[in-house]
Amino acid sequence: xxxxxxxxxxxxxxxxxxxxxxxxxxxxxxxxxxxxxxxxxxxxxxxxxxxxxxxxxxxxxxxxxxxxxxxxxxxxxxxxxxxxxxxxxxxxxxxxxxxxxxxxxxxxxxxxxxxxxxxxxxxxxxxxxxxxxxxxxxxxxxxxxxxxxxxxxxxxxxxxxxxxxxxxxxxxxxxxxxxxxxxxxxxxxxxxxxxxxxxxxxxxxxxxxxxxxxxxxxxxxxxxxxxxxxxxxxxxxxxxxxxxxxxxxxxxxxxxxxxxxxxxxxxxxxxxxxxxxxxxxxxxxxxxxxxxxxxxxxxxxxxxxxxxxxxxxxxxxxxxxxxxxxxxxxxxxxxxxxxxxx
Numbered sequence: 222x223x224x225x226x227x228x229x230x231x232x233x234x235x236x237x238x239x240x241x242x243x244x245x246x247x248x249x250x251x252x253x254x255x256x257x258x259x260x261x262x263x264x265x266x267x268x269x270x271x272x273x274x275x276x277x278x279x280x281x282x283x284x285x286x287x288x289x290x291x292x293x294x295x296x297x298x299x300x301x302x303x304x305x306x307x308x309x310x311x312x313x314x315x316x317x318x319x320x321x322x323x324x325x326x327x328x329x330x331x332x333x334x335x336x337x338x339x340x341x342x343x344x345x346x347x348x349x350x351x352x353x354x355x356x357x358x359x360x361x362x363x364x365x366x367x368x369x370x371x372x373x374x375x376x377x378x379x380x381x382x383x384x385x386x387x388x389x390x391x392x393x394x395x396x397x398x399x400x401x402x403x404x405x406x407x408x409x410x411x412x413x414x415x416x417x418x419x420x421x422x423x424x425x426x427x428x429x430x431x432x433x434x435x436x437x438x439x440x441x442x443x444x445x446x447x448x449x450x451x452x453x454x455x456x457x458x459x460x461x462x463x464x465x466x467x468x469x470x471x472x473x474x475x476x477x478x479x480x481x482x483x484x485x486x487x488x489x490x491x492x493x494x495x496x497x498x499x500x501x502x503x504x505x506x507x508x509x510x511x512x513x514x515x516x517x518x519x520x521x522x523x524x525x526x527x528x529x530x531x532x533x534x535x536x537x538x539x540x541x542x543x544x545x546x547x548x549x550x551x552x553x554x555x556x557x558x559x560x561x562x563x
Protein backbone atom coordinates (compact mmCIF):
# COMPACT_ATOMS: atom_id res chain seq x y z
CA UNK A 222 0.00 0.00 0.00
CA UNK A 223 1.28 3.46 -0.95
CA UNK A 224 -0.09 6.51 0.89
CA UNK A 225 0.29 10.01 -0.50
CA UNK A 226 -0.23 12.80 2.01
CA UNK A 227 -0.27 16.55 1.49
CA UNK A 228 2.07 17.09 4.46
CA UNK A 229 4.34 14.05 4.60
CA UNK A 230 4.56 13.00 0.98
CA UNK A 231 4.58 9.40 -0.22
CA UNK A 232 4.99 6.41 2.11
CA UNK A 233 5.04 2.73 1.23
CA UNK A 234 3.23 0.71 3.88
CA UNK A 235 4.40 -2.89 4.20
CA UNK A 236 2.90 -3.80 7.57
CA UNK A 237 -0.36 -5.78 7.05
CA UNK A 238 -1.89 -4.47 10.28
CA UNK A 239 -1.74 -0.87 8.98
CA UNK A 240 -3.24 -1.65 5.58
CA UNK A 241 -5.96 -3.87 7.08
CA UNK A 242 -7.02 -1.17 9.53
CA UNK A 243 -7.11 1.48 6.80
CA UNK A 244 -9.27 -0.76 4.59
CA UNK A 245 -11.65 -1.64 7.42
CA UNK A 246 -15.20 -0.25 7.19
CA UNK A 247 -14.90 1.44 10.58
CA UNK A 248 -11.83 3.36 9.45
CA UNK A 249 -13.15 4.19 5.98
CA UNK A 250 -16.10 5.84 7.72
CA UNK A 251 -13.74 8.62 8.85
CA UNK A 252 -13.56 9.87 5.26
CA UNK A 253 -17.05 11.26 5.83
CA UNK A 254 -16.41 12.87 9.23
CA UNK A 255 -15.38 16.54 9.24
CA UNK A 256 -12.39 17.40 11.41
CA UNK A 257 -13.83 20.69 12.64
CA UNK A 258 -17.34 19.44 13.46
CA UNK A 259 -19.95 21.09 11.26
CA UNK A 260 -19.43 20.19 7.58
CA UNK A 261 -18.37 22.79 5.02
CA UNK A 262 -21.92 23.89 4.14
CA UNK A 263 -22.37 25.14 7.71
CA UNK A 264 -18.85 26.22 8.63
CA UNK A 265 -16.65 29.21 7.90
CA UNK A 266 -13.36 27.35 7.43
CA UNK A 267 -12.64 24.58 4.95
CA UNK A 268 -12.58 21.16 6.59
CA UNK A 269 -10.36 18.17 6.14
CA UNK A 270 -11.54 14.73 7.22
CA UNK A 271 -10.82 12.73 10.35
CA UNK A 272 -9.54 10.07 7.94
CA UNK A 273 -6.89 12.43 6.58
CA UNK A 274 -5.89 13.50 10.10
CA UNK A 275 -5.70 9.92 11.41
CA UNK A 276 -3.51 8.83 8.51
CA UNK A 277 -1.41 11.93 9.12
CA UNK A 278 -0.84 11.15 12.79
CA UNK A 279 0.35 7.66 11.88
CA UNK A 280 2.68 9.01 9.17
CA UNK A 281 4.18 11.63 11.47
CA UNK A 282 4.92 8.97 14.08
CA UNK A 283 6.42 6.87 11.29
CA UNK A 284 8.54 9.79 10.09
CA UNK A 285 9.85 10.18 13.65
CA UNK A 286 10.72 6.43 13.81
CA UNK A 287 8.28 5.67 16.60
CA UNK A 288 7.30 2.03 17.30
CA UNK A 289 4.77 0.20 15.14
CA UNK A 290 2.47 -0.22 18.16
CA UNK A 291 2.32 3.53 18.68
CA UNK A 292 1.72 4.03 14.94
CA UNK A 293 -1.26 1.65 15.20
CA UNK A 294 -2.58 3.54 18.23
CA UNK A 295 -2.13 6.79 16.32
CA UNK A 296 -3.95 5.46 13.29
CA UNK A 297 -6.87 4.42 15.51
CA UNK A 298 -6.93 7.31 17.96
CA UNK A 299 -9.95 8.99 16.29
CA UNK A 300 -11.76 5.94 14.93
CA UNK A 301 -14.40 6.16 17.68
CA UNK A 302 -15.22 9.80 16.96
CA UNK A 303 -18.89 10.56 16.41
CA UNK A 304 -20.37 12.17 13.34
CA UNK A 305 -19.74 15.94 13.37
CA UNK A 306 -16.86 15.34 15.79
CA UNK A 307 -17.02 17.49 18.94
CA UNK A 308 -20.43 18.94 18.09
CA UNK A 309 -21.71 15.74 19.73
CA UNK A 310 -20.28 16.96 23.05
CA UNK A 311 -22.46 20.07 22.78
CA UNK A 312 -25.53 17.82 22.68
CA UNK A 313 -24.89 15.02 25.18
CA UNK A 314 -21.42 15.56 26.62
CA UNK A 315 -19.24 18.26 28.08
CA UNK A 316 -18.64 21.08 25.63
CA UNK A 317 -15.71 22.38 27.68
CA UNK A 318 -13.73 19.14 27.92
CA UNK A 319 -15.04 17.66 24.63
CA UNK A 320 -14.17 14.17 25.86
CA UNK A 321 -17.11 11.92 24.98
CA UNK A 322 -15.03 10.14 22.33
CA UNK A 323 -12.19 9.46 24.77
CA UNK A 324 -14.63 7.90 27.23
CA UNK A 325 -16.01 5.56 24.55
CA UNK A 326 -12.81 4.64 22.69
CA UNK A 327 -12.09 1.26 24.29
CA UNK A 328 -15.71 0.10 24.03
CA UNK A 329 -15.88 1.10 20.36
CA UNK A 330 -12.70 -0.80 19.48
CA UNK A 331 -13.81 -3.88 21.43
CA UNK A 332 -17.18 -4.10 19.69
CA UNK A 333 -15.97 -3.34 16.16
CA UNK A 334 -14.38 -5.46 13.47
CA UNK A 335 -11.10 -3.75 14.31
CA UNK A 336 -10.82 -5.99 17.39
CA UNK A 337 -10.28 -9.01 15.13
CA UNK A 338 -7.54 -7.20 13.16
CA UNK A 339 -5.72 -6.15 16.32
CA UNK A 340 -5.95 -9.64 17.82
CA UNK A 341 -4.73 -11.21 14.58
CA UNK A 342 -1.57 -9.13 14.74
CA UNK A 343 -1.05 -9.58 18.52
CA UNK A 344 -2.02 -6.06 19.60
CA UNK A 345 -4.08 -5.74 22.77
CA UNK A 346 -7.09 -3.42 22.81
CA UNK A 347 -6.34 -2.71 26.48
CA UNK A 348 -3.05 -1.15 25.38
CA UNK A 349 -4.04 0.43 22.05
CA UNK A 350 -7.11 2.16 23.53
CA UNK A 351 -5.17 3.75 26.38
CA UNK A 352 -3.55 6.79 24.80
CA UNK A 353 -1.69 7.53 28.03
CA UNK A 354 0.61 4.68 26.98
CA UNK A 355 1.87 6.66 24.00
CA UNK A 356 3.60 9.94 24.82
CA UNK A 357 4.61 10.73 21.24
CA UNK A 358 1.03 10.28 20.05
CA UNK A 359 -0.69 12.11 22.90
CA UNK A 360 0.94 14.31 25.51
CA UNK A 361 -0.35 16.84 27.98
CA UNK A 362 -0.25 20.56 27.16
CA UNK A 363 2.19 22.30 26.70
CA UNK A 364 4.21 19.50 25.07
CA UNK A 365 4.22 18.64 21.41
CA UNK A 366 2.65 15.37 20.27
CA UNK A 367 1.74 13.83 16.92
CA UNK A 368 -2.00 14.46 17.31
CA UNK A 369 -1.54 18.14 18.23
CA UNK A 370 1.11 18.66 15.55
CA UNK A 371 -0.80 17.05 12.71
CA UNK A 372 -4.11 18.87 13.09
CA UNK A 373 -2.36 22.23 13.52
CA UNK A 374 0.23 21.79 10.74
CA UNK A 375 -2.52 20.49 8.45
CA UNK A 376 -4.60 23.60 9.12
CA UNK A 377 -1.57 25.83 8.58
CA UNK A 378 -0.96 24.03 5.28
CA UNK A 379 -4.50 24.51 3.99
CA UNK A 380 -5.28 27.97 5.40
CA UNK A 381 -1.99 29.81 5.35
CA UNK A 382 1.08 28.32 3.69
CA UNK A 383 2.26 24.83 2.66
CA UNK A 384 5.82 26.21 2.75
CA UNK A 385 5.43 27.28 6.37
CA UNK A 386 3.91 23.94 7.37
CA UNK A 387 6.82 22.06 5.76
CA UNK A 388 9.38 24.41 7.31
CA UNK A 389 8.05 23.55 10.76
CA UNK A 390 7.58 19.84 10.04
CA UNK A 391 11.14 19.28 8.83
CA UNK A 392 12.56 20.86 12.00
CA UNK A 393 11.01 18.27 14.34
CA UNK A 394 13.10 15.74 16.21
CA UNK A 395 12.72 13.31 19.11
CA UNK A 396 15.13 13.89 21.97
CA UNK A 397 15.01 12.73 25.59
CA UNK A 398 11.64 11.05 24.89
CA UNK A 399 10.01 14.31 23.78
CA UNK A 400 9.12 15.69 20.37
CA UNK A 401 10.99 18.97 20.01
CA UNK A 402 12.25 21.43 17.45
CA UNK A 403 15.87 21.56 16.43
CA UNK A 404 15.93 25.35 16.57
CA UNK A 405 14.55 28.03 18.85
CA UNK A 406 13.18 30.16 16.00
CA UNK A 407 11.09 27.26 14.65
CA UNK A 408 9.82 26.45 18.15
CA UNK A 409 8.70 30.04 18.65
CA UNK A 410 7.23 30.27 15.15
CA UNK A 411 5.11 27.18 15.75
CA UNK A 412 4.06 28.35 19.20
CA UNK A 413 2.82 31.67 17.87
CA UNK A 414 1.08 30.08 14.87
CA UNK A 415 -0.65 27.63 17.20
CA UNK A 416 -1.92 30.54 19.29
CA UNK A 417 -3.32 32.18 16.15
CA UNK A 418 -5.28 28.99 15.40
CA UNK A 419 -6.60 29.02 18.97
CA UNK A 420 -7.79 32.64 18.99
CA UNK A 421 -8.74 32.96 15.32
CA UNK A 422 -10.48 29.61 14.98
CA UNK A 423 -10.81 27.00 17.73
CA UNK A 424 -11.96 29.37 20.48
CA UNK A 425 -13.31 32.19 18.33
CA UNK A 426 -16.78 33.60 18.85
CA UNK A 427 -17.86 32.59 15.35
CA UNK A 428 -16.77 28.99 15.89
CA UNK A 429 -18.71 28.79 19.16
CA UNK A 430 -21.81 30.32 17.59
CA UNK A 431 -21.69 27.87 14.69
CA UNK A 432 -21.25 24.96 17.10
CA UNK A 433 -24.17 26.19 19.20
CA UNK A 434 -26.53 26.62 16.24
CA UNK A 435 -25.56 23.36 14.59
CA UNK A 436 -25.86 21.44 17.87
CA UNK A 437 -29.26 23.08 18.40
CA UNK A 438 -30.46 21.81 15.03
CA UNK A 439 -29.26 18.28 15.78
CA UNK A 440 -30.88 18.38 19.21
CA UNK A 441 -34.21 19.28 17.61
CA UNK A 442 -33.77 16.39 15.18
CA UNK A 443 -33.18 14.02 18.12
CA UNK A 444 -36.19 15.27 20.09
CA UNK A 445 -38.43 15.02 17.01
CA UNK A 446 -37.08 11.48 16.46
CA UNK A 447 -35.85 12.43 13.01
CA UNK A 448 -32.52 10.89 13.97
CA UNK A 449 -31.36 8.76 16.90
CA UNK A 450 -28.15 8.67 18.94
CA UNK A 451 -26.94 5.57 17.12
CA UNK A 452 -26.84 7.57 13.88
CA UNK A 453 -23.86 9.51 15.24
CA UNK A 454 -21.76 6.40 14.71
CA UNK A 455 -22.64 6.44 11.03
CA UNK A 456 -21.82 9.21 8.57
CA UNK A 457 -22.65 12.89 8.23
CA UNK A 458 -24.29 12.14 4.90
CA UNK A 459 -26.78 9.74 6.47
CA UNK A 460 -27.85 12.17 9.22
CA UNK A 461 -28.17 15.13 6.87
CA UNK A 462 -30.22 13.03 4.45
CA UNK A 463 -32.68 12.13 7.22
CA UNK A 464 -32.94 15.77 8.33
CA UNK A 465 -33.51 16.96 4.78
CA UNK A 466 -36.27 14.39 4.26
CA UNK A 467 -38.03 15.52 7.44
CA UNK A 468 -38.15 19.13 6.21
CA UNK A 469 -38.52 20.50 9.74
CA UNK A 470 -39.05 24.30 9.51
CA UNK A 471 -37.05 25.13 12.65
CA UNK A 472 -34.06 23.07 11.55
CA UNK A 473 -34.29 24.63 8.09
CA UNK A 474 -34.14 28.12 9.64
CA UNK A 475 -31.09 27.22 11.69
CA UNK A 476 -29.36 25.71 8.67
CA UNK A 477 -30.10 28.88 6.69
CA UNK A 478 -28.44 30.95 9.41
CA UNK A 479 -25.32 28.81 9.17
CA UNK A 480 -25.20 28.89 5.37
CA UNK A 481 -24.98 32.67 5.41
CA UNK A 482 -22.48 35.09 6.89
CA UNK A 483 -23.08 35.43 10.61
CA UNK A 484 -23.79 38.90 11.96
CA UNK A 485 -23.16 39.19 15.68
CA UNK A 486 -21.68 41.42 18.34
CA UNK A 487 -20.81 41.24 22.00
CA UNK A 488 -23.67 42.77 23.95
CA UNK A 489 -23.91 42.56 27.73
CA UNK A 490 -27.48 43.90 27.84
CA UNK A 491 -29.38 42.80 24.73
CA UNK A 492 -27.81 39.40 24.18
CA UNK A 493 -29.64 36.32 22.91
CA UNK A 494 -26.81 33.81 23.28
CA UNK A 495 -24.58 32.89 26.20
CA UNK A 496 -21.52 31.08 24.90
CA UNK A 497 -19.09 28.96 26.92
CA UNK A 498 -15.48 29.89 27.39
CA UNK A 499 -13.38 27.39 25.49
CA UNK A 500 -10.41 25.67 27.09
CA UNK A 501 -7.11 27.44 26.51
CA UNK A 502 -5.00 25.53 24.02
CA UNK A 503 -1.34 26.43 23.76
CA UNK A 504 2.08 24.89 23.29
CA UNK A 505 5.39 25.68 24.93
CA UNK A 506 7.77 23.64 22.78
CA UNK A 507 11.21 22.42 23.68
CA UNK A 508 14.15 22.94 21.36
CA UNK A 509 17.81 21.92 21.05
CA UNK A 510 19.64 24.82 19.47
CA UNK A 511 21.50 27.50 21.40
CA UNK A 512 22.65 30.62 19.57
CA UNK A 513 25.98 31.95 20.82
CA UNK A 514 26.97 34.98 18.81
CA UNK A 515 27.29 33.84 15.22
CA UNK A 516 27.72 30.21 16.22
CA UNK A 517 24.96 27.65 16.58
CA UNK A 518 25.44 24.91 19.15
CA UNK A 519 23.25 21.83 19.31
CA UNK A 520 22.59 21.20 22.97
CA UNK A 521 22.19 17.44 22.87
CA UNK A 522 22.53 17.07 26.61
CA UNK A 523 19.41 18.98 27.63
CA UNK A 524 16.19 20.20 26.07
CA UNK A 525 15.28 23.84 26.54
CA UNK A 526 11.68 24.91 27.20
CA UNK A 527 10.93 27.96 25.07
CA UNK A 528 9.26 30.01 27.81
CA UNK A 529 12.21 29.36 30.12
CA UNK A 530 14.69 30.87 27.70
CA UNK A 531 12.53 33.57 26.13
CA UNK A 532 10.70 36.00 28.41
CA UNK A 533 8.89 37.53 25.43
CA UNK A 534 7.30 34.18 24.61
CA UNK A 535 6.45 33.58 28.27
CA UNK A 536 4.72 36.95 28.42
CA UNK A 537 3.00 36.25 25.10
CA UNK A 538 1.48 33.04 26.51
CA UNK A 539 0.25 34.85 29.59
CA UNK A 540 -1.37 37.52 27.43
CA UNK A 541 -3.07 34.87 25.31
CA UNK A 542 -4.29 33.04 28.40
CA UNK A 543 -5.73 36.28 29.79
CA UNK A 544 -7.46 37.13 26.50
CA UNK A 545 -9.03 33.68 26.41
CA UNK A 546 -10.26 34.03 29.99
CA UNK A 547 -11.64 37.53 29.38
CA UNK A 548 -13.55 36.58 26.25
CA UNK A 549 -17.12 37.81 26.46
CA UNK A 550 -19.84 35.19 26.68
CA UNK A 551 -22.95 37.27 25.98
CA UNK A 552 -23.61 37.64 22.26
CA UNK A 553 -26.30 39.27 20.14
CA UNK A 554 -26.80 37.19 16.98
CA UNK A 555 -28.87 39.04 14.43
CA UNK A 556 -31.90 37.31 12.87
CA UNK A 557 -32.01 34.77 15.67
CA UNK A 558 -34.56 34.34 18.45
CA UNK A 559 -33.84 31.37 20.75
CA UNK A 560 -37.48 31.29 21.86
CA UNK A 561 -38.39 30.09 18.36
CA UNK A 562 -36.49 26.84 18.96
CA UNK A 563 -37.56 25.80 22.45
